[in-house]
Amino acid sequence: MNRFFNGWFRKKQQDGMTTMAAASESSREGNDLSSDNVPRHVAIIMDGNGRWAKARGLPRVAGHHNGMKTVKRITKAADRLGVRYLTLYAFSTENWKRPKAEIEFIMKLPQEFLSLELDELIRNNVQVRMMGVKDLLPDFTLSAVEEAVRRTADNTGLVLNFALNYGSRMEMVESARKLARQAAKGELDPDAISEADFGAGLLSSDLPDPDLLIRTSGELRLSNFMLWQLAYSEFWFTDVHWPEFTEDHFHEAIREYQRRARRYGGL
Ligand code: FPP
Numbered sequence: 001m002n003r004f005f006n007g008w009f010r011k012k013q014q015d016g017m018t019t020m021a022a023a024s025e026s027s028r029e030g031n032d033l034s035s036d037n038v039p040r041h042v043a044i045i046m047d048g049n050g051r052w053a054k055a056r057g058l059p060r061v062a063g064h065h066n067g068m069k070t071v072k073r074i075t076k077a078a079d080r081l082g083v084r085y086l087t088l089y090a091f092s093t094e095n096w097k098r099p100k101a102e103i104e105f106i107m108k109l110p111q112e113f114l115s116l117e118l119d120e121l122i123r124n125n126v127q128v129r130m131m132g133v134k135d136l137l138p139d140f141t142l143s144a145v146e147e148a149v150r151r152t153a154d155n156t157g158l159v160l161n162f163a164l165n166y167g168s169r170m171e172m173v174e175s176a177r178k179l180a181r182q183a184a185k186g187e188l189d190p191d192a193i194s195e196a197d198f199g200a201g202l203l204s205s206d207l208p209d210p211d212l213l214i215r216t217s218g219e220l221r222l223s224n225f226m227l228w229q230l231a232y233s234e235f236w237f238t239d240v241h242w243p244e245f246t247e248d249h250f251h252e253a254i255r256e257y258q259r260r261a262r263r264y265g266g267l
Helices: 007-014 019-028 049-054 060-081 101-123 137-152 170-183 195-200 247-259
Strands: 039-046 083-092 127-131 159-165 212-216 234-237
Touching: 049 060, 060 083, 060 101, 060 247, 083 101, 101 127, 101 137, 101 159, 127 137, 137 159, 170 195, 212 247, 234 247
Parallel strands: 039 083, 039 212, 083 159, 127 159, 212 234
Antiparallel strands: none
């Protein structure tokens, strides 16, 4: 089966969409893209929620709430295209510096998102994961995410990985500590430590490195996101703010990715 006909899209067909409607939907949904060069892992820095809200005279949290709707839109878009892993930077270890009310609002979003979407994610075989430090997360946030992780653990479709209370330097320091502890106990020869050993100590150890990084809202920086894992990823930036990032924008990013020659330092 064509990989564009997987997941949510196949579900629409099962729900009785006519072949014609399905075909026209398919062309809108990016079948001008090459199906054999879809990035396996797409990571996104979802930025610009606050500015999107401010431009509309709304409180910043309205931007985060609309950003949650974009999470659904892009999860579906990624699944339709056959992306295998989608990592979304939802909250960094530095975001605790924000006003308390904004943090509280963001912390409620996983619960709201999952109460609305978990059943559909399950129906579409999506596996939910979390990448981040569980400490400091409010109980209601952690329990909603853990329930979703538990209920989708056996799903074999798109992996939807939320980076929540995530910081890349922190995870690298933690990986170094693990190796140092093993070395101090004489279980590991420091000179034998490999890149794979270091990677195995990271929170992303069971994921492939991202092929494509997207950052919305015009900022050109990594903000402590997957610094190790993005070593050879392709980067794509857009001025569009996350709440108004559409499936078409996503396809634009994939199209550009498909034009790139990945050389990994070679020729
Ligand atoms: C950055 O925009 C965005 C965040 C720190 C929060 C991102 C969270 C979501 C998009 C919702 C997540 C949803 C789920 C389901 C986990 P910003 O506030 O820094 O925007 P600004 O740069 O314009 O101020």
